[in-house]
Amino acid sequence: MPEMLQVKNRWRWDIFCTVVDNFGDIGVTWRLARQLVAEHSVAVRLWVDDLGAFEQICPEIDREASQQWQQGVEVCHWPTDWLPTEAADVVIAAFACQLPSPYMDAMAAREKPPLWMNLDYLSAEDWVIGCHGLPSVKYKSVQKYFFFPGFQKGTGGLLRESGLLERRRQFQQNPEAQREFLQGLGIDRAPSAQLISLFAYENAGLASWLDTMAADSTPTHLLVPEGRILGDVERWLGVDGLAAGAVHVREALTVQVLPFVRQDQYDHLLWCCDFNAVRGEDSFVRAQWAGRPLLWHIYRQDEDIHLDKLDAFLALYVKGLSEPAREAISGLWRTWNAGHDMSDHWLATRKHWPELQKHAEAWCLEQALQADLAAALVQFYVNWI
Numbered sequence: 001m002p003e004m005l006q007v008k009n010r011w012r013w014d015i016f017c018t019v020v021d022n023f024g025d026i027g028v029t030w031r032l033a034r035q036l037v038a039e040h041s042v043a044v045r046l047w048v049d050d051l052g053a054f055e056q057i058c059p060e061i062d063r064e065a066s067q068q069w070q071q072g073v074e075v076c077h078w079p080t081d082w083l084p085t086e087a088a089d090v091v092i093a094a095f096a097c098q099l100p101s102p103y104m105d106a107m108a109a110r111e112k113p114p115l116w117m118n119l120d121y122l123s124a125e126d127w128v129i130g131c132h133g134l135p136s137v138k139y140k141s142v143q144k145y146f147f148f149p150g151f152q153k154g155t156g157g158l159l160r161e162s163g164l165l166e167r168r169r170q171f172q173q174n175p176e177a178q179r180e181f182l183q184g185l186g187i188d189r190a191p192s193a194q195l196i197s198l199f200a201y202e203n204a205g206l207a208s209w210l211d212t213m214a215a216d217s218t219p220t221h222l223l224v225p226e227g228r229i230l231g232d233v234e235r236w237l238g239v240d241g242l243a244a245g246a247v248h249v250r251e252a253l254t255v256q257v258l259p260f261v262r263q264d265q266y267d268h269l270l271w272c273c274d275f276n277a278v279r280g281e282d283s284f285v286r287a288q289w290a291g292r293p294l295l296w297h298i299y300r301q302d303e304d305i306h307l308d309k310l311d312a313f314l315a316l317y318v319k320g321l322s323e324p325a326r327e328a329i330s331g332l333w334r335t336w337n338a339g340h341d342m343s344d345h346w347l348a349t350r351k352h353w354p355e356l357q358k359h360a361e362a363w364c365l366e367q368a369l370q371a372d373l374a375a376a377l378v379q380f381y382v383n384w385i
């Protein structure tokens with residue numbers, strides 16, 4: 001074992017990330033890079049083509065620097081004109097991004113070719129199990145492999161840092177810590193109000209959901225990080241130029257706009273809330289680790305293939321729920337993703353609140369039984385060498 005540790009200490013991994021849009025690409029690769037360094041003593045270089053997006057989730061990033069160290073990770077700006085660089089032992093192309101061709105040649109020039117993997121998008125579809133770990137294309141002597149994150153045995157699992165659930169539980173059991181954290185963001189939670197976070201793409205169904213919450217007998221405090229959904233919030237409130245710090249009250253609903261916070265703070269926000277509306281990939285996973293009921297705005301894809309992904313996830317997620325609770329939460333998610341009227345589905349969901357709360361924690365614990373994605377990647381490499 002000590003030998004293995006010594007070898008491991010010398011491992012060098014390169015992770016390549018192109019920011020296609022939004023924050024999911026950098027969100028996932030930054031999280032993975034940090035975890036590999038912190039928990040597996042791996043030397044990681046993270047190549048990113050857009051440091052501006054990176055800065056949003058990690059404000060320490062110097063967007064002008066071609067190379068910098070952040071939390072033990074060597075962050076490199078992926079230049080348009082690639083300079084000769086030695087290839088690492090393990091090369092991860094995140095979300096099928098195309099590596100620079102001189103780097104591919106450097107991979108092929110190594111005495112022992114590196115392990116080259118494509119870290120794919122997250123999907124709960126069954127075919128993922130059959131494809132995870134399979135060889136993909138080859139470049140000269142270098143074989144590429146598919147690595148699929150997932151929710152079921154036989155996939156690469158989900159990103160989950162060591163001790164995450166313990167930290168989350170301690171925080172959720174500490175009202176004072178939560179109060180302090182929320183106050184730090186300028187949030188003064190009324191004791192009787194349910195707290196909901198809203199991170200989503202533009203959605204025509206939002207107005208009906210806000211109408212329903214405003215008319216409810218239970219007060220709601222809705223926290224909206226700055227981003228794409230703000231236009232719909234503005235239209236509903238009848239105001240322009242919403243920005244971080246804005247607070248508007250409509251009947252039982254308080255809407256508060258938050259600044260976009262660093263990734264770790266966003267976790268704490270999710271842990272504080274009774275219900276989290278999330279989107280894309282990384283926030284979706286983090287909301288599951290929060291152990292609270294959630295609503296997923298899935299990233300839209302051509303020919304509506306994202307709807308198959310939504311159904312595949314729902315089919316797994318609702319197992320163990322009573323039929324009415326199952327219908328309520330599935331209906332809510334499908335309606336949200338269709339941009340339709342949320343009123344009835346929200347009221348139906350509220351009826352099954354205690355069951356959905358219990359279920360969210362049970363789902364989280366069930367998912368935590370899988371090896372986490374970083375550990376699974378390291379294991380894949382160990383098996384490969």
Ligand code: TRH
Binds near residue numbers: 263266280282
């Ligand atoms: O931003 P997203 O929609 O990202 C993506 C991309 O669109 C990507 O191209 C697509 O492939 C993928 O979705 C499916 O959603 P996601 O994945 O949740 O990423 C958001 C990241 O931003 C996540 O790491 C959490 C982080 N975040 C913060 O750090 N602070 C915040 O205040 C908020 C709201 C989010």
